[in-house]
Amino acid sequence: MIVPQYWAEGRIQERVDGKQITVRRYGWSDDSPLAAQAHADQRTREAFDRITSGETLERRERKVAYNGADGMPIREEIVERQGESVVTRNGYGARCLNTPDVMFVDIDFDEPLRTSVFGFALVPALIAGIVGGWTAKTWIGGLIAAIVVFIVAYRIGLAKKRGEASTNPAPEKRAAERIGRFLHQHPDWHLRVYRTPAGFRLLAMHDVFSPTDMTVADCFQALGVDKVYARMCRNQNCFRARLSAKPWRIGIGEHIRPQPGVWPVSPEKLPVRDAWIAQYEKAAEGHAACQYLESVGNTGRVHPNAQAVQELHDERTRALSGLPIA
Incomplete structure (x- = not known):
């Protein structure tokens, strides 16, 4: 487990074979901002050399905290x-x-919802609209059914998105x-x-x-x-x-x-x-x-x-x- 005190970003921009290449990497340290910058510069140079040698790497590192991080130290x-x-x-x-x-x-x-709340609610609303319209033999009945189901599903989706438990x-x-x-x-x-x-x-x-x-x-x-x-x-x-x-x-x-x-x-x-x-x-x-x-x-x-x-x-x-x- 690594939770660094200091963070910095390194950047190298050079022309290689007539093309401008820019690479950025983060560095970290518990000692000082200068040590974090030195680490960032070292990681940037290593990444730059690997990219210019033909490896397929991201040129810029994403700034993420914990969720979504792929093995980077906790950035909080x-x-x-x-x-x-x-x-x-x-x-x-x-x-x-x-x-x-x-x-x-x-x-x-x-399970918390991993997709958009709108998308989560739209599918059952469309199904309800089709079934409701067919049953009522009118598009108004289908529209009402779709709206009601959408509202209910949206509220459920919003609670799931927030990680709240149902009853x-x-x-x-x-x-x-x-x-x-x-x-x-x-x-x-x-x-x-x-x-x-x-x-x-x-x-x-x-x-x-x-x-x-x-x-x-x-x-x-x-x-x-x-x-x-x-x-x-x-x-x-x-x-x-x-x-x-x-x-x-x-x-x-x-x-x-x-x-x-x-x-x-x-x-x-x-x-x-x-x-x-x-x-x-x-x-x-x-x-x-x-x-x-x-x-x-x-x-x-x-x-x-x-x-x-x-x-x-x-x-x-x-x-x-x-x-x-x-």
């Missing part, structure tokens, strides 16, 4: 460090806990059953179970794990972990848990400023970012990120690293506070 503002764990602020402003070896398992009851109890029951089966097959495991707005969060207490271990992959598969979360854990070589509320769940309708919220931002834009964060943190005080439910499995087996992470996690998420989760 560092809020605090506790031992080997790092608390960062993610792209939409929430605080997140990143750990190199203490495993969090995220189980969403409903359908079946997915929650299935997730609980998967946890029960997993513990039956792994009686030596100790898991703390938390409720999140959209599912369960599990914290493995009995041992530490490498995110790239097959044991972790098998666990994620058996428990039905979100595929994006599983890929991010593997690529970023860490586990991750959100510590504070999602802004839109606590009345913060405006996105973190400036947009996009990828760290770092230019110094002149820090005041507007700091103002947004102050508003967000004040609103988040009345909410928990998750709620502790129970400890299951071999509860007498506790790894000291997991114990330290659990105490930090429970304090920062307000998991034992009884506050509404968001």
Whole structure:
């Protein structure tokens, strides 16, 4: 797990065989901005030489934070460090806990929508319009059916896009059953179970794990972990848990400023970012990120690293506070 303090961008623009080639790469360091720039320049030169020798590489590296990153270090503002764990602020402003070896398992009851909400709602609306028009023998009846279904599907799609759970109890029951089966097959495991707005969060207490271990992959598969979360854990070589509320769940309708919220931002834009964060943190005080439910499995087996992470996690998420989760 790498969460650098400093970032920089290198740029090389040269003519090769009569063509102008421009290559950009990012660099990072925990030591200083100068060290980050030196690293960026080194990576840029290496990429430039490979491109001019015939390799097919992107000429410009994308500036991404965590989601969507393909093995790059986590590019988020560092809020605090506790031992080997790092608390960062993610792209939409929430605080997140990143750990190199203490495993969090995220189980969403409903899969968040990966496509556009409009597209999600359009297909059932068209079908309803055709069926409704044929049944009513009039295009007005079909139009009314299409509009009604579109509105309902759009609202469902919007909730799925935001990662919110539906009121359908079946997915929650299935997730609980998967946890029960997993513990039956792994009686030596100790898991703390938390409720999140959209599912369960599990914290493995009995041992530490490498995110790239097959044991972790098998666990994620058996428990039905979100595929994006599983890929991010593997690529970023860490586990991750959100510590504070999602802004839109606590009345913060405006996105973190400036947009996009990828760290770092230019110094002149820090005041507007700091103002947004102050508003967000004040609103988040009345909410928990998750709620502790129970400890299951071999509860007498506790790894000291997991114990330290659990105490930090429970304090920062307000998991034992009884506050509404968001």
